[in-house]
Amino acid sequence: MSQTKSIDPKAIAVSDLHQLLLSAVAPRPIALASTLDHKGHVNLSPFSFFNVFSANPPILIFSPARRGRDNTTKHTFENVKEKGEVVINIVNHAMVEQMSLSSTEYEKEVNEFVKAGFTQVPSDTITPPRVGEAPVSFECTVDKIIELGNEGGAGNLVISRIARIHLNTDYLGENGKLDTQKLDLVARMGESWYCRASGNALFEIPKPIFNKGIGVDQLPKHVLQSNMLTGNHLGRLGNMEQLPTKESIEILKKSTEISAVLTLEDTTQKRNQLHKYALASIEKNDLKRALCILFCLD
Numbered sequence: 001m002s003q004t005k006s007i008d009p010k011a012i013a014v015s016d017l018h019q020l021l022l023s024a025v026a027p028r029p030i031a032l033a034s035t036l037d038h039k040g041h042v043n044l045s046p047f048s049f050f051n052v053f054s055a056n057p058p059i060l061i062f063s064p065a066r067r068g069r070d071n072t073t074k075h076t077f078e079n080v081k082e083k084g085e086v087v088i089n090i091v092n093h094a095m096v097e098q099m100s101l102s103s104t105e106y107e108k109e110v111n112e113f114v115k116a117g118f119t120q121v122p123s124d125t126i127t128p129p130r131v132g133e134a135p136v137s138f139e140c141t142v143d144k145i146i147e148l149g150n151e152g153g154a155g156n157l158v159i160s161r162i163a164r165i166h167l168n169t170d171y172l173g174e175n176g177k178l179d180t181q182k183l184d185l186v187a188r189m190g191e192s193w194y195c196r197a198s199g200n201a202l203f204e205i206p207k208p209i210f211n212k213g214i215g216v217d218q219l220p221k222h223v224l225q226s227n228m229l230t231g232n233h234l235g236r237l238g239n240m241e242q243l244p245t246k247e248s249i250e251i252l253k254k255s256t257e258i259s260a261v262l263t264l265e266d267t268t269q270k271r272n273q274l275h276k277y278a279l280a281s282i283e284k285n286d287l288k289r290a291l292c293i294l295f296c297l298d
Contacts, residue, residue: 023190
């Protein structure tokens with residue numbers, strides 16, 4: 001049995017708490033925010049305290065936190081307070097190194113578009129430019145800024161209302177919608193780590209909102225003690241809409257494969273063999289058969 005280490009966030013240094021949070025709450029999408037100050041200086045900087053929070057109205061929120069080392073605020077935060085506008089550019093793998101370079105804390109008058117080698121494209125509805133290389137860009141007006149504290153490490157929630165969306169057509173599928181595989185998005189982890197949402201890292205899970213699953217509690221008790229079937233396997237089976245019928249279970253029991261297992265005298269061996277067969281069916285996405293196999297022991 002694993003043990004748990006409990007921490008009082010007030011009992012550790014802010015820098016340690018910051019790193020703990022970044023490692024634990026991940027992966028996080030990245031908002032590459034482009035802004036202007038009142039003198040027209042362009043700023044570009046990435047933030048991983050970011051997500052979408054509403055579709056109607058369309059709202060994105062990101063948080064340029066106060067610096068922990070000296071409690072100063074970032075140029076992006078100062079600019080959105082001055083101008084009330086921001087372009088949130090989405091980051092994918094093709095631009096991740098340039099995005100990282102743009103996080104360098106250059107002087108206020110330095111244009112990170114130029115330093116990072118990004119293309120500066122005029123926006124349609126607001127004054128800050130967007131990143132030409134981004135797969136998606138959101139022109140936003142700032143609805144509200146919520147300052148969460150006045151000490152180093154405190155976040156500043158920039159509640160941004162989407163005014164215009166730009167989609168790079170290279171990342172659209174045949175249906176005209178964004179294609180997750182083509183997007184090849186990246187996300188922020190703890191320390192210097194990132195992750196890439198493509199290839200084998202992507203997988204699909206049926207949404208329970210579309211059906212009412214039977215629940216893990218309805219599975220046979222021996223399944224919960226399995227050393228082969230993981231919590232993910234149980235969750236997938238629990239998402240099935242119906243328990244197997246008595247007729248289907250009886251038919252399966254008479255099959256050559258299952259009947260041979262049921263004749264075994266050792267209960268543990270019998271259970272493990274059925275779990276093995278069920279696992280093979282799950283991996284083939286034949287969930288009805290897997291569920292039937294597990295009920296053969298009841």
